[in-house]
Amino acid sequence: MGITVGTAIGRRLALVVALSCAFTVLGLQVVPPAGTPTEMWATHATAFLWTSVVWDGRSRPEPAVAGHLAAQLALFAGVGLAFGWDPVDLAWMGLANVAGGLLLLVLYARLRTGTTMAPVTQTANLGLLGLSVVVSFLIALVGGFPGVELGQLDRLTLWWVLRGTVYAYVAGVTLMMIFHFDEEVVERAPRWAVVALLPLGAVCVWLTYLDPSLPLTWFLLLPALVGGSLLAPRGAAVYALVIAMLSALATLSPTNQFDYDGFFPASVIIDALVTAATFITVHLAILRHQRTTATAELERQRGAASEQAVLLGTVFETMSDGLVVLGPDRAVALHNGAARQLMGRPIPVGRARNWVDYFGLTAPDGSPVDPEDLAWGSGGTYRGELRVGDRLLDVTSWPLGDRGGRTVVLFSDVTSNRERLSELAGFAGVVAHDLRSPLASLHGWLEMAEDTLTAGKPDRAGEFITRAQVSSNRMRQVIEDWLTYTVQRDGVLTRTEVKLATVVDEVVASYGRAAGRAPGFELDIDHTVEADRVLTTQLLANLVGNAVKYCPEGERPHVRIRSVADDEPDFVRVEVSDRGIGLPPGEEEKVFEEFHRADAHRGSYSGTGLGLALCRRIVDRHGGSISARNNDEGGATFSFTLPTR
Template sequence: MAMPESVGTAHRAETVGPRRRVRSSSTSGLHPDPGPSVHEPRPSGPAAWRALGWHLLAGVAFVGAALLGRASMLPDTMLALTWPAGGVACLWLYFSRGRELPAAALALGVVTYGVNAATGASAPVSAAFVASNVAQALVFTATLRVGSPQLWRPGLASASPLQGLDRMRPVAWTTVAALAGALAGAAVGAAGLYLAGRATDGEGLVIWTGRNFAGILAVFVLVHLIVRAVCVPSSQKHSSGIDWSTMVVLTVACYVPVFAQNQLPMAFLPTMCTLVIGLRSRPLVAGVHGVLAGSIAVTATILGTGPFMFGSSLVDRVLLVQLYVAIILIKVVFLAAAGAERREATAGLAAAEQVAIAHGELMESALDSMSDGLLLVGADGTILRSNRAGQAMLELIRAGGIQRAGSTPLMHLDGTSFEPEENPIVRAVAGETVSHLDLALIDREGNRRTFIVNGSPLRAEGAAKAVITFRDVTEERAQVDELAAFAGVVAHDLRGPLGAMLGWSELALQMVVDDNAEGVRANPQVVRALQRLNNGATKMDQLVEGLLLHATSRDRELTREPVDLRRLVNEIVEVRDLGSTVEIGEVPAVNADALMMHHLFDNLIGNAVKFVPEGQAPHVRIDGHVVDRCVELTVTDNGIGVPENMRRQVFHRFERVPGVTQKGTGLGLSICQTIVERHGGQIGIVNPPDGARGACFRVRLPAA
C-alpha cells in the first residue's frame, strides 16, 4: 500500500463548501452566512485577548493530538489507527468567529506545515498535508454552520435558543459534516501527494477517510459537550457520580475482556453495553463512553489483541477499527440525544399537564362561582356535567330532574306546554343557537319557577354536543311584576284626572281661538301656558296609555285562536290611513290572541313609519313563512335603523336609541317583546336584506 504517513495525513478542518459572503460587515468570504437570526459580535478588550488565547491553545492542542495520532501507528507500518488532530482542527475553525476564520485557517496551515517538516516530510509533501487539513476543517465548518446554524459555539448570539449535541439534528449534521470534511481532506491530500510524486492508492484513501472521520467525531463531540457544559452550565443537567462511575465500570467490564483476547470475533457483545448507556445516560456521559470504548479498541489493536486480529489482514484491521469506533460514537451519541429529547418532551408534557390541570381547576372554580346554572349535554340529551348553580337548580325540580332532554315538562310563560322539538336542549343539540328563551318549570314543591335559557351547540369533537345556561329569575320577575302591577294601577288611577286636565286645557285653547275670531285678543303668555299645559298632558296621556297597554299585555289572559294577520294588518293600515306605505306579502295565520296581535303589529308599524329620516317617505314591508310549525315574520322598513350594539337594549322598558329626535315613551318594543314571549315566540332585530338601510324585525309565533 503506497500511502505515506506523516502528521498531515490525518488533519481535518471545518467545512465551508462553496464560499459565501457574510451579510454583516465581515470582510471574510470564508464564513458562511448563518442567517439573520444568528450573529457574532466583534470581540474587543478582554474578549479579544480571550480569542487570542483560544487560538494559541488550539495550536498547542493540535500539535499534541498529532503526536498522539502517530503513537497509534501499527508496528512496522505507516498506518495510524486514529487521528485526533483532525478533530482538534475542526474544533479550532468551528469555534473561531467569522472575522477570525481566515487567520485561524492560516495558523492551522502553518502549524501543520511545521509539524510535518519537523517529522521529516519534504516541502511538497508538507504542503499537500497543509491543503488537506485546511480543506477538511473548512468543509466541516461550512457544512455544520449551514446545516445546523443554531449549534452552540462561543460568542454566538441568536434570536432563537442555541442547541447542543444533546439534540438529534445537530448530531446528525455533525456526522454529515465529519464525513464531508474527511472526504474533502482525503481527496485534496491525495491530489497534493500525487503532485508531490507520492501517489496514494484506493485502500489508502479509504483508510485516510475513515480514520479522520472517526477522529473528528470523537474529538469534536466530546470537547463540544465539555466546553458547552463549562461555558453554559444551565444548558444541561449534570450527571451524578453514580452515573459516571457506573459508565466507567460498565465500559471497562464489557470492552476490556472482549478486546483482551483475539480468539473469538465478539466485538458485537460490548455494543449492548453501549446501547444501555446511550439510552439511560446524558449526552456528556455517553460521549465519554464512546471515546473510552474507542480508545480501548484502538489500544488493543495496536497491542495486537482483540477480535479484529482474528483472521484479518492489516488493511482489514485498520478499516474495521475505524468503522467500529465511528459506529460506537455515532450510536451512543444519537441514543443519548434521543433520550435527552425524550426526557425534555416528557418534562414538557408533564408541565403542560400541570398547567392544564391548573387551568381546569381555575375553570372549575370560575364555573362554580357563577350564579347562572350551566349544563354540558351529550348527543342523546344526557347531562354530562353541571356546575354548582346548575346542580342546585336541578335539585329544585321535581323527582327525575332534567336528566335527559325532553324528560321534564317545560312551559311557556303563558302556561302552555313546550312541544318536544321546542325544548331548548333538543334544539341546541341539533345545532341551533337558543338565545334568551323564557320558560317555566314546576319545582318539587309544586311552585312555578321562571328561567331564562341560552343554548349553544359545540362544534368540537367530543361527548358534549351543547352547552346550556339558565338563570332562575322567579324572584326578579316577581318584583318586576309587582312594580308593573303598581304602575298599571297608578296609570289607571291617573287616567281620570289626566283626562280632565287634557279636556279642560283643550277647551281653554278653543275658547282663545273663538275670542280671537271675535276680535278679542288674549294675553300671549296665557296662550303659551295653555299650549304647554296641553302638550304636557298629551305626553303624559301617551305614557299612561303605554303603561296600561304594557300591563294589559303582561296580565291579560290569552285567548288563542287562528288569527288572519293579513286582514289584521290591513285594518291597522286603514285606521292609521297609511295607504300604500305598508306592503303586505304572503303572511300565514298564527295561533294567538287577536287583541295582543293587534297591539303587536300596531306598535311595529307605528315605529316603522315614525322613525324615518326627515323628508323621506316611509315604506314598510311585511312577509312571513312557516318554519318548523311556527310562522316567521319580518317587518322591514326604510327608516333610521337600530345600531347593532342597541339591538337587545331597545326591548328594555323606557330604552331609546341615543340621538333619535322622534318622540316616544320607550315602552313600545318592550310591549312587543312581552306579547311575543307570552305566546312562546321570539322577537329580534336583524340586518335588512341586501344590505338596505333601515330596520328589520324578525318575529316567530306559533302557526295556526
C-alpha cells in the same frame, strides 16, 4: 471578535487550541511508511471544532473567523516543518484539512435543529457520522492525507477515510455535546453505575488489544451499550471520549499488534469499532434523554391539565349561573349545582326529557312554550327568556363544535334585574309626577312673585315666595327620600345591642311637646335587640313619621308604640299604631312596594312611596318580618320583628 479566556467561549477555545496543538504534533511527528496511514490524524476534526467555537456555520462570518482559519493553517505548517515534512505537501494537506473542517461545520449547521450546536437528536447524530465519512472521503480524493495522490482510489484511501471518520466524528460529536448540551431535564444515572463504568471501559479496551488473534474486538461495544443506557448525553459524550482516547493511546503502545495487512486490516477495523461504539453510546443517551424530556413534558402537561380540570371544576360548581351540557340525543351529560337550584327540580342526567313539561317552563308572561322552539341539543342556537315558577331565566344555548355533537345551555337568573328595571320605571314615574309637579309650581309662584314686585305689591310677593318655598321643600323631600333609600337599603349592617326605648325617645323628641297639633305618644317599649342602630332609628322614624302624617285634617295625631316578645324565639315584635286615616282595603301588602302610593291619598298627602319600602328592606336584612293592618277603632298598625341575638 474579542474573546476573554474566562468566558465559556474563551474556555472552549483554549481547550480546542490545546487539543489542536497536541493532535497536530502526534499526527506529524512521524512520516508514515508508504502504503500505511498514521496512527493519529485529527487535523480536519480540530479545524471543525476550532471554527465552531467562533462561528455557528449559519450566519454571516465575522472577519475574525478568517484569522482563526489562518491560525489553524499556521499551526499545521509550523509543526510539519519542524518535523521535516515537504513544504509543498504540507501546504496542500493543511489547506485540504482546514477546508474540510470548515465544510463539515457548514454542512452540519444545515443539518442540526434549533439553536443549539449539540447533536441532540438522532438525525443530528447520524448526520454528523455520515458527514464525517463524506468529508473524509473528499479530503482523500483531493490528496489531503499523507501518501495519497489526487484522485487516488485504493485500499489506502479507504483506510484514510475510516481513520479520518473516527477522529472527525468521535471528536466532533463528543466535544459538541460537552460544549453545547443544555441539561434542563436529565435522568441521573446511579452513582454505582458511574463509578463502575470507567474501569469497565478500560478493561474492555485492554481485552480488545490483548491479542489480535482472539475475537475480542466486540468487547468495545459492551461499555458503549452500558454507558448509553445509563448516562445523560453530556456524561455519555465524556465517557465515549475517554474510551476513544484510551483506544488511541493503545495504538501508540509498543504492545499494539494490530497491523495493516489485507484489504480490511485489524487496525482499520478497530477504527470502525471505536466509531461504532461512540455512535451507540451517544445515540442511546440521546434516545434516553428524549424519553426523559418527553416524560417530563407529559407529566408537566398532565399536571397542568389536572390543575386546569380542578380550576374549571371549581368554576363550574361555584358559578351562580346554571350550566347544562346536552348530548346529541338531547340527554343531559353534565350539569352544575346552580342549574339544579335555578330549575327547582333534579336534572335528569342521561335521559332526554321534555323540559317544558318536566320543569314547567313558560314564556315570561306565563304563556305556553313549544318544546321544539327551544332547539336545545339539536345543533342550533337559542336565546330567550323563560319563567320557572317565580324565577325569570335568561337562557342561551350553543353547540360546542366538538365531535360529540354536544350543546351547552346556560341559565341566568334575571329576576332581580327585571325587578330593578321595574323600580327604575317606578322612579321615573316619581320623577315625572312628584318632582316635576312641585318644580312647575315653584316656577309659577316665583313668576307671580316677580310680577307683583314689578307692580309694587311687596306684600303679595311675600305670599307667593312662601308658597314657592313649600314647592321647593317638596322637591327636596323627594330627593332626600330616594337618596336615603338607595344608600341604606344595601349598606353595611353593623349589629350591636340596641335599647329600643332609647331609640324611640330620640325619634319622639324631634316632634316637640307643644299643645295643639303636637302628636301624643303612648310608649310601652323596654326590650333590647341585636340590630344596626342607624337602620333601626331610620325604621322607627319612618313608621312614626307616617303615623303622624296620615292623620285627618284638624285632628291631633296619636301614636302608640309598644314591644313584646314574639312567638318566634329570640325575636321581639314592635308595633306602631295610630288613629289616622288607615290603609286602603286590599293594599296592606302593596304599601311596602317601592314607589307605591294609594290613589286616594295622592292629592292630600305628599310622599315618594319609598319610606315603607325601606322599612321592609331594613327588617328583611335583619331576618325579621313586617306587616300592616287596619285597627278596629280606626287608624293602622305596623308591626315588625327584630332579633334579640
